[in-house]
Amino acid sequence: MGAVLVAGRVSDRALSLPGLLPGHLGVSVGVLLVIAGTALWAWCLVLFLKAPGTPVPVNPPRELVVAGPYGWVRNPMLTGVFATLFGLGFILDSVSIVLVWTPLFVLGSAVELKLVEEPELERRLGIVYVEYRRRVPMFVPRGRRG
Numbered sequence: 001m002g003a004v005l006v007a008g009r010v011s012d013r014a015l016s017l018p019g020l021l022p023g024h025l026g027v028s029v030g031v032l033l034v035i036a037g038t039a040l041w042a043w044c045l046v047l048f049l050k051a052p053g054t055p056v057p058v059n060p061p062r063e064l065v066v067a068g069p070y071g072w073v074r075n076p077m078l079t080g081v082f083a084t085l086f087g088l089g090f091i092l093d094s095v096s097i098v099l100v101w102t103p104l105f106v107l108g109s110a111v112e113l114k115l116v117e118e119p120e121l122e123r124r125l126g127i128v129y130v131e132y133r134r135r136v137p138m139f140v141p142r143g144r145r146g
Helices: 002-015 025-050 076-091 095-125 127-135
Strands: none
Touching (some): 002 076, 025 076, 076 095, 095 127
16 A cells, blocks of 8 residues: 555656645545545454454464454455545545546456455355356445445
């Protein structure tokens, strides 16, 4: 997360990029995104702490967590991080954080999930995870709960 913010600030300065939104609008949008993203991330953390295991790969939960936001998207913790990064980009008035570096972080995260995490979850949890993955989108809810 820090690398996205640093790269964005450096890019903006090096390329003399203009700001994103006029006046306090960018800060207002950013604060809302940071609050929503942080709340989502914290909710996910609480759910993992209630499950036997942690969100840390060395001690994963023994069962699939599908409560709360995990019923809407498979990776709500990352969705919260993405929202927070976009929000910080707006607060910092950074074109490159919002339009370049955060989208690249999202893309890199999606690739890592597809190539590393999802195959591991399928091996560990089997058909339960395969069905969950079929029903529930990766990052953005479909509008009705999976």
